[in-house]
Amino acid sequence: MANRMALIAGAVAATSLLAGAVLPAWAGEDYPTRERVEYVLGCMRDREGPQQELLYKCSCVIDKIAEQMSYEEFTKDATTSNALSIGGERGEVMRAYVDGRRLARELRAVEKEARKACFLD
Amino acid sequence: MIAGLKHKVAATVACMTAAGVAFADADLDRAMKDPGNWASQAGDEYNQRYSSLDQIKAGNVDKLQVAWTFSTGVLRGHEGSPLVIGDMMYIHSPFPNNVYAVDLNTQQIVWKHTPKQDAAVIAQMCCDTVNRGLAYGDGKVFLQRADSVLEALDAKTGKVVWSATNGDPKLGAVNTNAPHVFGDKVITGISGGEWGVRGYISAYDIKSGKMVWRGYSTGPDNEMLIDPAKTMTWMDGKMQAVGKDSSLQTWQGDQWKIGGGTTWGWYSYDRAENLLYYGTGNPSTWNPTQRPGDNRWSMSIWARNLDTGAVKWVYQMTPHDEWDFDGINEMILADIDVKGQKHKALVHFDRNGFGYTLDRVTGELLVAEKYDPAVNWATHVDMKSGRPQVVAQYSTEQNGPDVNSKGICPAALGTKDQQPAAFHPKTGLFYVPTNHVCMDYEPFEVEYTAGQPYVGATLAMYPAPNSHGGMGNFVAWDAGQGKIVWSKPEQFSVWSGALTTAGDVIFYGTLEGYLKAVSLKDGKELWKFKTPSGIIGNVFTYLHKGKQYVGVYSGIGGWAGIGMAAGLEKDSDGLGAVGGYRDLQKFTNLGGSLTVFAIP
Numbered sequence: 001m002a003n004r005m006a007l008i009a010g011a012v013a014a015t016s017l018l019a020g021a022v023l024p025a026w027a028g029e030d031y032p033t034r035e036r037v038e039y040v041l042g043c044m045r046d047r048e049g050p051q052q053e054l055l056y057k058c059s060c061v062i063d064k065i066a067e068q069m070s071y072e073e074f075t076k077d078a079t080t081s082n083a084l085s086i087g088g089e090r091g092e093v094m095r096a097y098v099d100g101r102r103l104a105r106e107l108r109a110v111e112k113e114a115r116k117a118c119f120l121d
Numbered sequence: 122m123i124a125g126l127k128h129k130v131a132a133t134v135a136c137m138t139a140a141g142v143a144f145a146d147a148d149l150d151r152a153m154k155d156p157g158n159w160a161s162q163a164g165d166e167y168n169q170r171y172s173s174l175d176q177i178k179a180g181n182v183d184k185l186q187v188a189w190t191f192s193t194g195v196l197r198g199h200e201g202s203p204l205v206i207g208d209m210m211y212i213h214s215p216f217p218n219n220v221y222a223v224d225l226n227t228q229q230i231v232w233k234h235t236p237k238q239d240a241a242v243i244a245q246m247c248c249d250t251v252n253r254g255l256a257y258g259d260g261k262v263f264l265q266r267a268d269s270v271l272e273a274l275d276a277k278t279g280k281v282v283w284s285a286t287n288g289d290p291k292l293g294a295v296n297t298n299a300p301h302v303f304g305d306k307v308i309t310g311i312s313g314g315e316w317g318v319r320g321y322i323s324a325y326d327i328k329s330g331k332m333v334w335r336g337y338s339t340g341p342d343n344e345m346l347i348d349p350a351k352t353m354t355w356m357d358g359k360m361q362a363v364g365k366d367s368s369l370q371t372w373q374g375d376q377w378k379i380g381g382g383t384t385w386g387w388y389s390y391d392r393a394e395n396l397l398y399y400g401t402g403n404p405s406t407w408n409p410t411q412r413p414g415d416n417r418w419s420m421s422i423w424a425r426n427l428d429t430g431a432v433k434w435v436y437q438m439t440p441h442d443e444w445d446f447d448g449i450n451e452m453i454l455a456d457i458d459v460k461g462q463k464h465k466a467l468v469h470f471d472r473n474g475f476g477y478t479l480d481r482v483t484g485e486l487l488v489a490e491k492y493d494p495a496v497n498w499a500t501h502v503d504m505k506s507g508r509p510q511v512v513a514q515y516s517t518e519q520n521g522p523d524v525n526s527k528g529i530c531p532a533a534l535g536t537k538d539q540q541p542a543a544f545h546p547k548t549g550l551f552y553v554p555t556n557h558v559c560m561d562y563e564p565f566e567v568e569y570t571a572g573q574p575y576v577g578a579t580l581a582m583y584p585a586p587n588s589h590g591g592m593g594n595f596v597a598w599d600a601g602q603g604k605i606v607w608s609k610p611e612q613f614s615v616w617s618g619a620l621t622t623a624g625d626v627i628f629y630g631t632l633e634g635y636l637k638a639v640s641l642k643d644g645k646e647l648w649k650f651k652t653p654s655g656i657i658g659n660v661f662t663y664l665h666k667g668k669q670y671v672g673v674y675s676g677i678g679g680w681a682g683i684g685m686a687a688g689l690e691k692d693s694d695g696l697g698a699v700g701g702y703r704d705l706q707k708f709t710n711l712g713g714s715l716t717v718f719a720i721p
Contacts, residue, residue, distance in 0.1 A: 076612060082677065086198065086677055087198070087249035088247055088248030090198075090534065090538075090657070090677075093592075099583075
């Protein structure tokens with residue numbers, strides 16, 4: 001479902017920056033439905049706008065992300081990114097984690113590009 | 122049958138309060154005897170975190186599905202676990218420490234308790250505004266609030282029966298630990314080692330809330346409840362009396378007054394010995410050159426008489442701490458073979474990276490070995506003196522202030538923090554969630570100001586070099602031999618408490634948010650499910666209407682980014698499913714959550 005909706009949204013966003021990229025064979029296939037739905041719902045509730053339109057745009061974004069990084073990479077980057085803001089010693093471990101900020105930046109860059117390609121801002 | 126029994130337990134809760142019991146709390150005893158309950162944070166008094174429930178087992182654990190969820194409506198880190206007694210589940214939250222009693226038949230809120238605490242307390246908490254959960258006994262639910270107030274709530278109604286002030290939050294004496302009910306006492310500790318709080322542990326009467334005794338971690342013998350001639354410690358290969366002023370002699374001047382040694386971990390209790398076991402945290406400050414001496418009895422394992430607080434024995438693991446290796450981690454009691462001999466043992470996985478096995482009756486040191494091969498700050502623990510043999514290169518003291526000591530393993534958070542390990546009686550092994558992180562550590566001079574952080578070190582951290590690249594391991598440990606049996610690498614530090622079950626499954630959570638089930642035999646992953654946020658809570662299990670459930674809190678704190686949103690329902694839906702608390706709507710959207718699983 002999510003894939004099909006994203007295809008529609010993707011067709012609208014024909015000038016997608018990502019469209020021309022050569023995609024690895026696994027692209028997008030390993031993201032569980034639960035993860036995509038959770039992402040879409042989270043994305044929709046963070047924004048104002050017609051629900052149906054947001055559904056298309058947010059679905060498009062997670063599908064674009066899935067084309068760019070494996071689910072394992074996405075999970076690792078998202079976990080790191082979230083953990084950077086934990087209070088206290090545990091957060092300190094993550095903030096001082098040499099690769100931590102790089103992983104968080106990586107994810108933010110991919111998301112930014114995906115949003116642009118899906119008319120979402 | 123079991124469901125029926127649980128009904129009865131719940132029904133007797135209200136009328137049990139009048140029962141006069143000499144030592145044991147009959148109500149809690151009855152609740153703990155029923156394996157369908159999860160009546161204390163560890164499931165028992167031994168801290169074993171083992172459940173004899175076996176419906177969910179290695180052969181069917183991959184069929185687990187989400188049965189129900191509950192959003193606490195509070196962000197920040199969610200540690201500990203709910204309690205289950207009969208048909209009621211008691212759920213807690215981080216600051217402001219809300220408590221919900223939920224009827225398991227309807228999953229509706231029966232009562233809620235929302236303490237009014239001064240938000241100024243938040244700034245006094247070093248390590249997020251966590252709370253490690255509730256205790257139950259004598260028909261009451263006990264909440265140790267962040268502002269140090271210990272509250273006894275009527276388990277049926279949530280009304281405050283008594284409350285006691287356990288410390289002064291203005292001086293940084295706050296609380297994160299769970300209270301523990303042992304016998305007719307409620308035991309609670311104190312946090313604030315980073316604020317120069319002088320640590321102590323206190324026993325309150327379960328009925329009246331009156332303080333029965335308080336034992337300090339540092340200072341004069343009488344204030345620690347240490348008898349110089351009777352309190353024993355491990356010296357020169359045998360147990361000997363600690364002697365006069367065993368703490369005072371190890372501090373310069375009055376430094377013991379702001380000496381730390383706080384007590385925010387998991388305590389255990391041996392009924393036959395009537396002994397309470399717990400650990401003390403780091404000495405203040407983190408800059409070791411500012412506090413010469415062994416700094417006793419910070420960083421120690423304690424055995425106290427439950428009724429009087431008198432110290433039977435005490436053992437200091439890390440004399441003169443240079444790394445913030447708090448000794449507060451859980452004390453697990455188990456009767457195991459140690460090097461061929463049966464012992465009533467106490468097993469403790471210290472932040473300093475050594476797994477300790479002691480005879481819990483005598484206090485004798487039996488085993489002290491590294492439970493992560495990366496540990497390098499000490500070569501070994503000298504078994505005669507009981508002291509770790511510090512490697513000069515990693516000594517922040519020997520390198521001195523304003524020198525960056527590099528490559529110290531483990532990092533300040535230790536090879537393991539408070540996240541509790543579990544024991545399985547069938548294998549006799551311990552299952553330990555660990556950190557696999559090293560650090561660079563640079564101490565600097567600080568002045569003590571009451572109510573202000575008193576740290577004095579800057580740190581940098583990274584995954585243990587020349588290893589699997591991840592920041593954690595989940596380790597099976599033979600405490601009788603001091604050896605790792607198997608070790609499962611994890612991408613991130615494992616900050617969730619483990620659960621073992623008679624179904625030969627071990628559960629633990631991960632920072633990614635996975636609740637994982639692994640095989641008791643070899644740690645092989647049998648099942649995982651990604652909950653809405655990272656897991657730093659402890660896994661628990663219970664029976665309802667004859668069916669086994671397993672649950673865990675998720676919620677790591679920090680901002681709500683991707684995968685952090687727990688209650689994804691629209692604002693208008695609110696908490697409709699869990700009762701008419703419409704006023705909660707506006708802040709239940711992104712809270713930490715409880716996810717409960719069962720086999721359909």
